Amino acid sequence: MNTAVPLGAYLSLAASMALVGSYLGLSKLLVAVFPVLLLAWLRFGIAAVAMAHWVRRQPGEAALSPGDRRLLFWESFLGNFLFSICMLYGVALTSALAAGVVMAAIPAVVALLSRIFLGEQIRPRVMAAIGCAAIGIALLALARHDGTGGDAGEPASMLGYALLLAAVVCEASYVVIGKRLTGNVSPRRISALINLWGLALVTPFGLWQASRFDFAAVPVASWVLLVFYALAASMVTVWLWMRGLRHVPSSRAGVFTVLLPVSAALVGVLALGERFGPAHVAAFALALLGLLLATWPQSSGGGAAEGAATVRAKQNLP
Numbered sequence: 001m002n003t004a005v006p007l008g009a010y011l012s013l014a015a016s017m018a019l020v021g022s023y024l025g026l027s028k029l030l031v032a033v034f035p036v037l038l039l040a041w042l043r044f045g046i047a048a049v050a051m052a053h054w055v056r057r058q059p060g061e062a063a064l065s066p067g068d069r070r071l072l073f074w075e076s077f078l079g080n081f082l083f084s085i086c087m088l089y090g091v092a093l094t095s096a097l098a099a100g101v102v103m104a105a106i107p108a109v110v111a112l113l114s115r116i117f118l119g120e121q122i123r124p125r126v127m128a129a130i131g132c133a134a135i136g137i138a139l140l141a142l143a144r145h146d147g148t149g150g151d152a153g154e155p156a157s158m159l160g161y162a163l164l165l166a167a168v169v170c171e172a173s174y175v176v177i178g179k180r181l182t183g184n185v186s187p188r189r190i191s192a193l194i195n196l197w198g199l200a201l202v203t204p205f206g207l208w209q210a211s212r213f214d215f216a217a218v219p220v221a222s223w224v225l226l227v228f229y230a231l232a233a234s235m236v237t238v239w240l241w242m243r244g245l246r247h248v249p250s251s252r253a254g255v256f257t258v259l260l261p262v263s264a265a266l267v268g269v270l271a272l273g274e275r276f277g278p279a280h281v282a283a284f285a286l287a288l289l290g291l292l293l294a295t296w297p298q299s300s301g302g303g304a305a306e307g308a309a310t311v312r313a314k315q316n317l318p
Contacts, residue, residue, distance in 0.1 A: 041206020079174025110254025
């Protein structure tokens with residue numbers, strides 16, 4: 001049995017998380033202009049217009065089952081709605097650096113949830129990759145806390161850290177639920193439907209904040225950044241992630257989330273003028289090593305056993 005994973009699947013996962021990190025790195029600029037709930041509402045609304053043609057079922061695609069509909073709701077509620085709220089409020093109360101520190105826990109949480117809900121084995125190489133990712137991002141955190149990243153002396157809000165930790169659990173749940181969905185629903189349709197759920201969930205809060213917001217005071221640059229954020233967060237990254245998940249076990253895919261805080265750090269260095277030092281070099285080297293450990297081809301027998309275990313365990317999901 002050929003269990004080789006297409007290179008395009010790995011590239012899709014990597015591109016998705018790199019793009020997530022880039023817009024999260026810039027989200028500090030947006031939350032300084034828009035209230036968080038209004039920002040989330042505008043994001044989902046812009047993306048809903050852009051993805052309207054993705055909602056309808058394509059010829060040959062199976063109709064949604066009741067189980068698929070439930071999973072789509074939870075995928076959106078956890079991975080879109082709650083993740084966006086927790087992450088944006090967490091960044092607003094702490095810093096982009098704090099988000100990078102906490103996001104290092106995503107691969108470990110993904111691997112744990114994949115073991116519990118999908119029955120995927122956590123192979124030693126994946127565990128080593130998770131360790132590399134966590135150590136690498138910890139180095140980035142230390143490098144940016146030493147006064148070179150502009151966050152030194154900023155008091156950390158316990159509520160902000162709790163919200164960021166909640167965002168980690170939401171993102172990990174998004175990965176695991178997405179793995180189950182990609183077996184039955186196309187990546188484009190998943191992207192469009194969970195965005196609509198997110199829009200429905202946040203609309204009452206968005207309208208409330210919109211009623212007291214001065215839209216005329218928003219500079220053009222912020223509107224441009226908002227459009228990029230909306231299309232990247234709700235459309236492009238979700239489609240890329242679901243496309244990659246079709247071929248990659250979620251525990252292994254979770255390691256690619258290391259690119260989220262890494263790319264956020266790059267945005268800080270390249271766009272916000274933060275200094276790039278030796279600790280950053282070491283962190284990126286560890287991140288690359290983690291990706292190699294997670295994606296290096298394995299023997300066909302081991303891959304087949306892992307895949308069979310995953311298929312059997314999928315029946316345990318709601």
